[in-house]
Amino acid sequence: MNFYEEWVELDLNPIISFSSSGKIIFSNSEAQFLLNRIKAKELFDLALTYAPKTFGANTSYIDLSLKNYTFYAITVMYENEDEIHMKLYKSAMVKKENKINIKNINTTNIFTLVDLAISSSKIKTNANYIKNYDPSIPEFKLDASSFIKTLGQVFESFTGCENITSTIMLKIGEYIKIDGRKYSLISVEISSDNEITINNLNPKEDNSLILTCEDNKITIDLPLIL
The missing domain is CATH 3.30.450.20 (PAS domain)
Structure with missing residues (x-):
């Protein structure tokens, strides 16, 4: 070069x-x-x-x-x-993705955290919750507190939707570079057939997630740090 x-x-x-x-x-x-x-x-x-x-x-x-x-x-x-x-x-x-903070985070089961957020959301709505999880995804390191708080805010944006689908998958061929190292991306995608209203989504600037909002879908991408 x-x-x-x-x-x-x-x-x-x-x-x-x-x-x-x-x-x-x-x-x-x-x-x-x-x-x-x-x-x-x-x-x-x-x-x-x-x-x-x-x-x-x-x-x-x-x-x-x-x-x-x-x-x-x-x-x-x-x-x-x-x-x-x-x-x-x-x-x-x-939002500068290369400033994602990966320090002081612990190994966590992503499925457990999403299930917890779904259980909390069910208390406030009568929506039908659909799960689409990739069971091959291992436990990995993430800021569980920040993630669960943001995920709760995400589900609030789907208030009034009849069907809410939660998908957890590995993004094939996609990665993020942090401190010179490449990490694959785990995607937590919350979607609905209806258009949603984005409210109160304000994740910490130095957190360990990437938030993307669309008309009927919100995606949280996390670096796969083992």
């Missing part, structure tokens, strides 16, 4: 190169975190939207929120019809 390649790799902003068909040719480390949250096609479409009308580069100042990220600008460049390159500039308000 030469100097310029290493410089791009260390950039704190996502940098992605696509082929003309939308296939990812290159992505730096920060872009890989983004791709854990956003589909490649969505980012490719974004690049096409802000691409210059002729060969060259174009920078647009935007106010764009994508899952845990907020961006204030985008640069798109292409010099031929085969490749297009994009750089997104993160706002200072973005």
Whole structure:
């Protein structure tokens, strides 16, 4: 890796190169975190939207929120019809996943914690709770207190839903880098057929989870630390 390649790799902003068909040719480390949250096609479409009308580069100042990220600008460049390159500039308000705190956490059974949160939620609602757990997931280290508090807030967002599905799974091919080490991701996904109202979701900034909210689904991703 030469100097310029290493410089791009260390950039704190996502940098992605696509082929003309939308296939990812290159992505730096920060872009890989983004791709854990956003589909490649969505980012490719974004690049096409802000691409210059002729060969060259174009920078647009935007106010764009994508899952845990907020961006204030985008640069798109292409010099031929085969490749297009994009750089997104993160706002200072973005949640920094690489600052996840993994100190002073204990080994815990994730299924027990989710079941506990479901039991507490059942007291407040008549919803039908559906469980979809991957039994192969081992016990791992996490901040149980922060997780159970956040999960309780998540279930409150589903108040009024008839069916609530809790899924616990290993994210294949996805990871997060913390202090230079790669960790696989365990995903706890709470979803419903109905659109939900996001209320009171305010996890600690230095906690050990990544929270993603959508119209009818909230996902908590946790590093698999054994």
